[in-house]
Amino acid sequence: MHSLAERGVPLEERPKTNISGLSDWDAARIFLEVVRCGSFRSAAERLSLSINAVRRRIDDFERQTGTTLFTRDVHGTHLTDEGALVVSAVERMEAATFDVLRASDSMANALSGEVRVAVTEGLGTFWLAPRLVEFQQAYPKILVDLHCAMRSADVSRHEADVAIHLSRPSALDIKLVRLGRMHLMFWASEKYIAKHGAPRSAAELIKHRLVLQFADQLAAKESFESFFPGVSERDLLVMKTNVSSANYWAVANGAGIGVFPSYAIALGGKLIPLEVELNRPLDIWLSYHPGSGRIPRVRHMIDWLIEAFNPARFPWFKEEFVHPHEFKDSYMGEPLTQLFGGFSTEEQR
Incomplete structure (x- = not known):
């Protein structure tokens, strides 16, 4: 799904999602948790945060990326096409973070x-x-x-x-x-x-x-x-x-x-x-x-x-x-x- 303002607009003509200046990994992590849990409430429970805190961090994250990541209706929260692109990028960030941690652990254990x-x-x-x-x-x-x-x-x-x-x-x-x-x-x-x-x-x-x-x-x-x-x-x-x-x-x-x-x-x-x-x-x-x-x-x-x-x-x-x-x-x-x-x-x- 995508926002109402962008319906009917070809994807290549929509505003570009910008994550090159992303500096808040914590907000990105919360965004990823909302995607995986399927709702703000479930993500808030999993992260031990209030729903309002999760929503504020997602709003901050949308401002950082310059795009709408979710649409909300009576049926729940839905990821936009742009949001799907951000998910892919954030998952790569997450994997890279794990690689760094594993490398750090390896160096600490090997002490070479x-x-x-x-x-x-x-x-x-x-x-x-x-x-x-x-x-x-x-x-x-x-x-x-x-x-x-x-x-x-x-x-x-x-x-x-x-x-x-x-x-x-x-x-x-x-x-x-x-x-x-x-x-x-x-x-x-x-x-x-x-x-x-x-x-x-x-x-x-x-x-x-x-x-x-x-x-x-x-x-x-x-x-x-x-x-x-x-x-x-x-x-x-x-x-x-x-x-x-x-x-x-x-x-x-x-x-x-x-x-x-x-x-x-x-x-x-x-x-x-x-x-x-x-x-x-x-x-x-x-x-x-x-x-x-x-x-x-x-x-x-x-x-x-x-x-x-x-x-x-x-x-x-x-x-x-x-x-x-x-x-x-x-x-x-x-x-x-x-x-x-x-x-x-x-x-x-």
């Missing part, structure tokens, strides 16, 4: 795709990389792009999906989570101590050989000068590197005394913590862009990283300093050697 994680080189090499096996076993379809570098990635510029820093990022339009605290100490190998002895104070330390990491030249220089005021680098340093892994293994092989986090006792190089107070805690921060945080695979990575630095589980990330010799008393998880890449810290038998 790539997640870019930027982290400082030491934490990435010694702490995250060995433990990411857990994440990949739980989410085998997610590709983790782990970028280890001393320069912090800027998630506000989408340089990474998630980033871990050793200083609080200054960007305003990002989400921040304080993960824990890293406590730095002086360390030396058994070989070095056997040959040169173990210093017990800063005054004794300046008589020894140091191997230090200078990834950020300015920050490293300031730290050196604050701990050794008036002392030249040339008087103390026998080696400096730009990456923590090279720094660590140089110290582990007896090149000199180095500075590492308190968890260095578990890294496999048989290092011994020195009783020289350093008092250099570093807060560990996680940052991500708000938009990235709504992507399921990124959200799962964020949650996993927060747990990976949980101070309640891992005492070396606690607010207060826990001496490495106390780890066995305060840490109740799996063996430390399994957390840090599987290196054995015990004598081979």
Whole structure:
């Protein structure tokens, strides 16, 4: 059926039905329900709306489409020819909506795709990389792009999906989570101590050989000068590197005394913590862009990283300093050697 004003007018000459500017999917859904139920009353009952509310939404929908969708008489509600065209279009919209929802569910369930994680080189090499096996076993379809570098990635510029820093990022339009605290100490190998002895104070330390990491030249220089005021680098340093892994293994092989986090006792190089107070805690921060945080695979990575630095589980990330010799008393998880890449810290038998 069609409206009285259009009877006898060829369909191609009638005003065109316009749904290109349709913005109210809710009204379209109500229109479809009226068509399927055959009456305003039945549709209202099915939608838990009043009849007047349904009629108002249909009137709104007719204004949006620019055409009469129904005619009403004593026998009920009848769809016009133009209304039939709109039904077809709205059903396609409905099907497309279901496709989007199914795709969304599929993506959420599959959790596939790539997640870019930027982290400082030491934490990435010694702490995250060995433990990411857990994440990949739980989410085998997610590709983790782990970028280890001393320069912090800027998630506000989408340089990474998630980033871990050793200083609080200054960007305003990002989400921040304080993960824990890293406590730095002086360390030396058994070989070095056997040959040169173990210093017990800063005054004794300046008589020894140091191997230090200078990834950020300015920050490293300031730290050196604050701990050794008036002392030249040339008087103390026998080696400096730009990456923590090279720094660590140089110290582990007896090149000199180095500075590492308190968890260095578990890294496999048989290092011994020195009783020289350093008092250099570093807060560990996680940052991500708000938009990235709504992507399921990124959200799962964020949650996993927060747990990976949980101070309640891992005492070396606690607010207060826990001496490495106390780890066995305060840490109740799996063996430390399994957390840090599987290196054995015990004598081979």
